[in-house]
Amino acid sequence: MSDILLRIENLKTWIGSGPRPVRAVDGVDLEIRRGETFALLGESGCGKSMTALSIMRLLPPAGRIVEGHVELDGVPLLDLPEVAMRQERGGRMGMIFQEPMTSLNPVLTIGQQIAEAVRVHEDPARRRTPEQRVLELLEAVGIPDPKRRVREYPHQLSGGMKQRVMIAIALAGRPELLIADEPTTALDVTIQAQVLDLMRDLQRERGMAILLITHDLGVVSETADRVAVMYAGQIVEIAPADTFFGAARHPYSRKLFESLPRAERRSARLNVIEGNVPPLDRDFTGCRFADRCDLAEPRCHEVSPEWTVLGEGEGVRCHLYAGGAGVTLFPRAAVEHPDRAVSQGGETLLETEQLKVHFPIHKGVFRRVVGHVRAVDGVSLAIPTGRTVALVGESGCGKTTVGKGILQLIRPTAGQVRFDGEELTRLTQRELRRRRRNMQIIFQDPMSSMNPRMLVGNIVEEGMQAQRMGDRAWRRRRVTELLEHVGIPAEARNRYPHEFSGGQRQRICVARALALEPKLIVCDEPTSALDVSVQAQILNLLQDLQAEFGLSYLFITHDISVVSYLAHEVAVMYLGRIVERGTVQEVLEDPLHPYTQALLSAVPTVDKGSKRKVIHLEGDMPSPANPPAGCHFHPRCPVAMETCRTAYPPERRIGGSRVVSCFRVTGETGSESGPAGSAPR
Amino acid sequence: MTVQPVILWTDALVFLLVALAVLFAWMARGREHLRAPWRYVARSRVGMASLVVLAVYMAIGLLDSLHYHPLLPKAGDNGHGPRHSAEIVSLFDAIVAPLRERSEKTYSAPLAWRLYAKESIERPDGTVYRDYPRLKYGGAHLKEPAREWGPDIRRRMALGLVKAAVIWAVVAASLALLLARRDGIPLSVMFGRLARGETAIPWRTVLATLGLVLAATLVVIELAAGYHVLGTDKVGEDVLYQALKSIRTGLVIGTLTTLVMLPAAILLGIMAGYFRGWVDDVIQYLYTTLSSVPGVLLIAAAILMLQVYMNNHQGAFNSLTERADLRLLFLCIILGITSWTSLCRYLRGEALKLREVDYVQAAVNFGVGHFTIIGRHILPNVLHIVLITVVLDFSGLVLAEAVLSYVNIGVDPSMNSWGNMINSARLEMARDPIVWWSLAAAMIFMFVLVLCANLFADVVRDAFDPRLRNSRD
Amino acid sequence: MMAYIIRRVLYAIPILIGVNILTFVLFFVINSPDDMARMHLGVKRVTPEAIESWKREHGYDKPLLYNDRAAGAARFTDTIFFQKSLKLFQFDFGLSDSGRDIGYDISQRMWPSLAIAVPVLFIGLLVNISYALLIAFFRATYIDFWSVVLLVMMMSISSLFYIIGGQYLVSKVLHLVPISGYDTGLAAIKFLILPVIIGVVGGIGAGTRWYRTLFLEEINKDYVRTARAKGLSERLVLFRHVLKNALIPILTGVVVVLPLLFMGSLITESFFGIPGLGSYTIDAINRQDFAIVRAMVFLGSVLYILGLILTDISYTLVDPRVRLS
Numbered sequence A: 001m002s003d004i005l006l007r008i009e010n011l012k013t014w015i016g017s018g019p020r021p022v023r024a025v026d027g028v029d030l031e032i033r034r035g036e037t038f039a040l041l042g043e044s045g046c047g048k049s050m051t052a053l054s055i056m057r058l059l060p061p062a063g064r065i066v067e068g069h070v071e072l073d074g075v076p077l078l079d080l081p082e083v084a085m086r087q088e089r090g091g092r093m094g095m096i097f098q099e100p101m102t103s104l105n106p107v108l109t110i111g112q113q114i115a116e117a118v119r120v121h122e123d124p125a126r127r128r129t130p131e132q133r134v135l136e137l138l139e140a141v142g143i144p145d146p147k148r149r150v151r152e153y154p155h156q157l158s159g160g161m162k163q164r165v166m167i168a169i170a171l172a173g174r175p176e177l178l179i180a181d182e183p184t185t186a187l188d189v190t191i192q193a194q195v196l197d198l199m200r201d202l203q204r205e206r207g208m209a210i211l212l213i214t215h216d217l218g219v220v221s222e223t224a225d226r227v228a229v230m231y232a233g234q235i236v237e238i239a240p241a242d243t244f245f246g247a248a249r250h251p252y253s254r255k256l257f258e259s260l261p262r263a264e265r266r267s268a269r270l271n272v273i274e275g276n277v278p279p280l281d282r283d284f285t286g287c288r289f290a291d292r293c294d295l296a297e298p299r300c301h302e303v304s305p306e307w308t309v310l311g312e313g314e315g316v317r318c319h320l321y322a323g324g325a326g327v328t329l330f331p332r333a334a335v336e337h338p339d340r341a342v343s344q345g346g347e348t349l350l351e352t353e354q355l356k357v358h359f360p361i362h363k364g365v366f367r368r369v370v371g372h373v374r375a376v377d378g379v380s381l382a383i384p385t386g387r388t389v390a391l392v393g394e395s396g397c398g399k400t401t402v403g404k405g406i407l408q409l410i411r412p413t414a415g416q417v418r419f420d421g422e423e424l425t426r427l428t429q430r431e432l433r434r435r436r437r438n439m440q441i442i443f444q445d446p447m448s449s450m451n452p453r454m455l456v457g458n459i460v461e462e463g464m465q466a467q468r469m470g471d472r473a474w475r476r477r478r479v480t481e482l483l484e485h486v487g488i489p490a491e492a493r494n495r496y497p498h499e500f501s502g503g504q505r506q507r508i509c510v511a512r513a514l515a516l517e518p519k520l521i522v523c524d525e526p527t528s529a530l531d532v533s534v535q536a537q538i539l540n541l542l543q544d545l546q547a548e549f550g551l552s553y554l555f556i557t558h559d560i561s562v563v564s565y566l567a568h569e570v571a572v573m574y575l576g577r578i579v580e581r582g583t584v585q586e587v588l589e590d591p592l593h594p595y596t597q598a599l600l601s602a603v604p605t606v607d608k609g610s611k612r613k614v615i616h617l618e619g620d621m622p623s624p625a626n627p628p629a630g631c632h633f634h635p636r637c638p639v640a641m642e643t644c645r646t647a648y649p650p651e652r653r654i655g656g657s658r659v660v661s662c663f664r665v666t667g668e669t670g671s672e673s674g675p676a677g678s679a680p681r
Numbered sequence B: 001m002t003v004q005p006v007i008l009w010t011d012a013l014v015f016l017l018v019a020l021a022v023l024f025a026w027m028a029r030g031r032e033h034l035r036a037p038w039r040y041v042a043r044s045r046v047g048m049a050s051l052v053v054l055a056v057y058m059a060i061g062l063l064d065s066l067h068y069h070p071l072l073p074k075a076g077d078n079g080h081g082p083r084h085s086a087e088i089v090s091l092f093d094a095i096v097a098p099l100r101e102r103s104e105k106t107y108s109a110p111l112a113w114r115l116y117a118k119e120s121i122e123r124p125d126g127t128v129y130r131d132y133p134r135l136k137y138g139g140a141h142l143k144e145p146a147r148e149w150g151p152d153i154r155r156r157m158a159l160g161l162v163k164a165a166v167i168w169a170v171v172a173a174s175l176a177l178l179l180a181r182r183d184g185i186p187l188s189v190m191f192g193r194l195a196r197g198e199t200a201i202p203w204r205t206v207l208a209t210l211g212l213v214l215a216a217t218l219v220v221i222e223l224a225a226g227y228h229v230l231g232t233d234k235v236g237e238d239v240l241y242q243a244l245k246s247i248r249t250g251l252v253i254g255t256l257t258t259l260v261m262l263p264a265a266i267l268l269g270i271m272a273g274y275f276r277g278w279v280d281d282v283i284q285y286l287y288t289t290l291s292s293v294p295g296v297l298l299i300a301a302a303i304l305m306l307q308v309y310m311n312n313h314q315g316a317f318n319s320l321t322e323r324a325d326l327r328l329l330f331l332c333i334i335l336g337i338t339s340w341t342s343l344c345r346y347l348r349g350e351a352l353k354l355r356e357v358d359y360v361q362a363a364v365n366f367g368v369g370h371f372t373i374i375g376r377h378i379l380p381n382v383l384h385i386v387l388i389t390v391v392l393d394f395s396g397l398v399l400a401e402a403v404l405s406y407v408n409i410g411v412d413p414s415m416n417s418w419g420n421m422i423n424s425a426r427l428e429m430a431r432d433p434i435v436w437w438s439l440a441a442a443m444i445f446m447f448v449l450v451l452c453a454n455l456f457a458d459v460v461r462d463a464f465d466p467r468l469r470n471s472r473d
Numbered sequence C: 001m002m003a004y005i006i007r008r009v010l011y012a013i014p015i016l017i018g019v020n021i022l023t024f025v026l027f028f029v030i031n032s033p034d035d036m037a038r039m040h041l042g043v044k045r046v047t048p049e050a051i052e053s054w055k056r057e058h059g060y061d062k063p064l065l066y067n068d069r070a071a072g073a074a075r076f077t078d079t080i081f082f083q084k085s086l087k088l089f090q091f092d093f094g095l096s097d098s099g100r101d102i103g104y105d106i107s108q109r110m111w112p113s114l115a116i117a118v119p120v121l122f123i124g125l126l127v128n129i130s131y132a133l134l135i136a137f138f139r140a141t142y143i144d145f146w147s148v149v150l151l152v153m154m155m156s157i158s159s160l161f162y163i164i165g166g167q168y169l170v171s172k173v174l175h176l177v178p179i180s181g182y183d184t185g186l187a188a189i190k191f192l193i194l195p196v197i198i199g200v201v202g203g204i205g206a207g208t209r210w211y212r213t214l215f216l217e218e219i220n221k222d223y224v225r226t227a228r229a230k231g232l233s234e235r236l237v238l239f240r241h242v243l244k245n246a247l248i249p250i251l252t253g254v255v256v257v258l259p260l261l262f263m264g265s266l267i268t269e270s271f272f273g274i275p276g277l278g279s280y281t282i283d284a285i286n287r288q289d290f291a292i293v294r295a296m297v298f299l300g301s302v303l304y305i306l307g308l309i310l311t312d313i314s315y316t317l318v319d320p321r322v323r324l325s
Helices: A048-056 A082-088 A110-121 A129-138 A159-171 A188-207 A217-223 A241-246 A251-258 A298-302 A399-406 A428-440 A456-464 A472-485 A490-494 A500-513 A530-548 A558-566 A584-589 A593-601 B009-029 B032-042 B046-061 B089-094 B097-099 B145-183 B187-196 B203-224 B241-276 B276-292 B294-313 B321-354 B358-366 B370-406 B418-430 B436-463 B466-471 C002-027 C033-043 C048-058 C080-090 C102-137 C143-153 C159-173 C185-217 C222-229 C234-259 C259-263 C267-270 C277-287 C291-316
Strands: A002-014 A022-033 A037-041 A063-072 A092-098 A177-181 A209-214 A226-231 A234-240 A308-311 A312-314 A349-363 A367-382 A388-392 A412-420 A439-442 A520-525 A552-557 A571-573 A579-585 A650-654 A657-658 B004-006 B067-069 B119-122 B126-129
Touching: A002 A209, A022 A037, A022 A063, A022 A209, A037 A217, A048 A063, A048 A092, A048 A177, A048 A209, A110 A129, A110 A159, A129 A159, A129 A298, A159 A177, A159 A188, A159 C222, A177 A188, A188 A217, A188 A241, A188 A579, A188 A593, A209 A217, A217 A241, A217 C259, A226 A241, A226 A251, A234 A241, A234 A251, A251 A530, A298 B009, A308 B046, A308 C185, A308 C291, A349 A388, A349 A399, A349 A552, A367 A388, A367 A399, A367 A552, A367 A579, A388 A399, A399 A520, A399 A552, A399 A584, A399 B145, A428 A439, A428 A552, A428 B358, A439 B358, A456 A472, A456 A490, A456 A500, A456 B358, A456 C277, A472 A490, A472 A500, A530 A558, A552 A558, A552 A650, A558 A584, A571 A584, A571 A593, A579 A584, A579 A593, A593 B418, B009 B032, B009 B097, B009 B145, B009 B241, B009 B321, B032 B046, B032 B321, B032 B436, B046 B089, B046 B203, B046 B241, B046 B436, B089 B097, B097 B241, B145 B187, B145 B203, B145 B436, B187 B203, B241 B276, B241 B321, B241 B370, B241 B418, B276 B321, B276 C002, B276 C291, B294 B321, B294 C277, B294 C291, B321 B370, B358 B370, B370 B418, B370 B436, B370 C159, B370 C267, B418 C159, B436 C143, B436 C159, C002 C080, C033 C048, C080 C291, C102 C143, C102 C185, C102 C234, C102 C259, C102 C277, C102 C291, C159 C185, C159 C267, C185 C234, C185 C267, C222 C234, C234 C259, C234 C291, C259 C277, C259 C291, C267 C277, C277 C291
Parallel strands: A037 A209, A037 A226, A092 A177, A177 A209, A388 A552, A388 A571, A439 A520, A520 A552
Antiparallel strands: A002 A022, A002 A063, A226 A234, A234 A312, A308 A312, A349 A367, A349 A412, A571 A579, A579 A657, A650 A657, B004 B067, B119 B126
């Protein structure tokens, strides 16, 4: 029996027919050994999912494998007739997908869906009674109370639970290879930690190999034994994880590391990869990365680099290594932000006090209000001039609603929002309209934040027009200025949004927000739809603009690494309330609230050295329609006490700037004295 | 001035529709997002083929929408200058005047030279015998019809085909010349590309369809000069003429109905979705109530009431034509009332979604007013739905006209329409041998129009709704 | 759940009131009873006395909304609105203009209507779903392509043609079944076969094409990929996963028309001489019997609203996402 479980040779998959098909996978070679976790890393559109679907022969109708050889344990998969392939699919190879929400059939119970997989692959003798095996599988993936759960439908399960069910389905055929396509991308960090742990445990017990497809360097570092980096349809580097995280070889891999936002880089600009991934519907003459590479030489543009083997299962596709000699890549010296170190918080620009946004729940014959979804339930925040306050939390905690409540896009139910000393919640729509220019917003999805039917110029101009700023000619000049300021050529004004890439679109959105010369910009996850390299470009831009115009940001995000890089102050939100806030150093380096601690510990990091202990949270965040009595966090809290069940902990001020709501944290309410105390570790 | 133009209500609306289409095309020229879907349509073979056929129908319909009072033939020079007839005819009537004027006595089969039923004929010598009498016009030029009829038909068909071939060749050559000049390539290369179907716009398909249409048209023209190509009906009217005249009725019903309903559907639908609250409640109540009355019954009730009204106010109408035209318009309105609710409901849903979309939120945050937001952000993003609805509804409405006319709640009985043709022909189905040609003519004309409309609508929908296109892979 | 259904039922009340007012306006305000009388008596040489006596005979000799000659509550009840419109709520349809009891006629005539409409619906459903499934199984092949061509052609043919052509072919040329007529009991079958077949065939074009779109939309969803990744055969994927999901819109679309089956089909019934509610309506339209048309408008609305309520209920029964949330 060979050590190699899966061997792919020169796989080419094209999508679409016609004169210019997209060569999504363009000559991929790789080998996966038994029992190892092999990570396929790459940015969106690089062909990693298509590689996985090609292995499973589950390509969408427009896709086709034009060339190549795929061998699972000696069986040539691409040559199998469909009937035989069905036995391999879900048998020796299982697959789980990115979107657990849509990947399960909504009208079948999860028991039925698992049983189906069991029936196909179980030996005939036991086929009749799959129930026992279904329960075993549910137990194996850590679903509590499986007897009840088998009769439930997917919509009754949380996202993490659905992904566990997906894993159970994949396990039904006792696979030797589990293909996991971005299995945790749609999940929150604490849930991601649970699922990754589960996969690790299962792998250990069953000795199966995992092909993990992901864009997240952190996830790779936490799980993988070996790593392959994919770029524009090709693999550019394969290395053992330790080597890779110690010293990545390909310039692209290195750039990926450098563009990661991290606390240590706070005072520096992030190193970005300029430009975008090239479109794959054409021939390449040189290296596909050459246009974006700092180290590119003339030959990189002329000759495609060959695969250079650097050791057992190691290699790189780069001219720099072609001679066999190692190359030392010098990282560019970090560029200091001129004003960044000195920028100190001025007076408070925006202050919310006990801000509440409740959505009524109607029920019964006459739609009486029987309760409220307490999306935001008493949030007090202060944003100083020229500073960035990050609002961190998992999906559904109400952080986006806080942003919209502050901007009065959703009128708050109660509480105050003072902007520049003026109370916004009492203003009429008409009075608000004039003041809106001071507060702008940048959205998460650059696709939906611009009207696809408008020209970029008109999009940027819209706000100025609404606020009656200047005359037409002046506004036109200013649009040009703004576009150039965010790094978009001025002729873009006569084009439509869809002609730009995600990162460019986000820049245009920034320009649109800047047009009104606001004092505050609410950034609602502005980089989470973007690839790492593009994310770095936007973060740099936001940093520069803050330094230049003294802007304040309310930065809403779930991404701790961005927070550590960008924010001055952090507020951590859980179920509609802020559980801890303080300066970024205080909160990130010494979290006091057990939720903050768990959240931070669950974030996968690329630093192999720092072996931190992940604090596991049980279950999911409860519904804001029916928050638990007492401390909202107590049902999941590892250190909950009796009092936590009955009363919500008051805010305790610790030191000058930090406020925590936890009974475990001793500090005096509203006082500045008191030691950091016996915070649980 | 030799004629006195008359603009009927439906004429005015038809030309308004044409003007709107031209305006839209002019607007779309500079806007990529508007042009791209149409480019998809222009590159679809099915779309272009059906468009050619539809264009023929539309040309006839438009010609038939230019109405006027014709000049009376010299009715004595009494010093009043030219006098106009009270009759209203259209430009199309003038073009096909022979068809209109050559009435026979009663039924005759397609291409026949004698009547369909035997009659008692008196010989010059006074004896009476029963035979099929010769037609006044159909085959009147034949001296010995029994012998000459076959060759004459064949000769005319061949002549028609030859003429069609000549015209087609001219069209094809000039097209090739134009394309070759535009692309700057030799004519011979362009011919090659056309023949192999290698042009972006499927000109080969267009030319092939055009060839078929030309052949059919010219053969019919040649035959019609001497015969009733589709026979005659009970009162001896040419069936081909009736079928051609019915085109306008079908087109008017198919297009004006949606035109009439659009303003209400768009305005109310978007308002309901955008403003929500009590506006939404009122509009929803309105369309739920209207849509809960089964359409046919509402139309029946409304048309009955219209009949009562028209009977009691006969003085209000100048002529039968105007009266029939108003009834047609009213039928469009009432059909519109029964069909706007589904579009309204759909647009409400879209507006509900769009108002939460980020770019609308951003506009609100800029302080942009509500109606500007609706006009700038909501309306342009639902227009493709409106367009898809318009083209999809068209064929259904043409079919509905036939059924409604059959039930006597459609267009005025005096108006030419396929429904009326079928309605009057069905009684003849009981005859033996049966009179089938009225029915067949109406069915074929309707089928071709509806089929092309359906095919075209499919292409348009695929073009404007890419989500659906993908699901058809 | 229960509350939701009660709410839906309650919402039907204002809508029915709206329909009632609509019919009242349509039948009595746009044209006064005098106009109707004149219409029925023939326009020429109508004496005012004749009009008055016609109105008296048919109960239209009352004020529309308010009777100032009556006393007490009768000021409001002794009016056309109350007598003719509001009584519809009690399903008291009154007498037709020719003097027959409409309620009785309806109760007699709905059975022949059902005898045609029910088999047409269910056989049609079966045929359309099977054919659409077949196309979905062979999607993106020539079977798919030519089926769609056939379906588009079938839906481009007027329903009148199906009926006339069918009658001509089956009854007149082949002499298989009588051309039209009706009988009671089992003897009715020979009269029903042809209209049912024609109804089914006429519905294939639009129906199958719609179901095909539904199936193809489901086939492209993520859960189908999951099902394939399990190693299920295409047949299982289609029948267990795709069909089950696509049946939800199909079934709820059927439920909404269920109550309306009572109304029968206008043209089928009149062509085949079936004494159902469809031909009843057509006869009324042709005779300009306003009382019957008014009754049918109201009855149709009630049945449609009933269909909407049933649809909502069926959604909650069929779709676990609605049922369990």
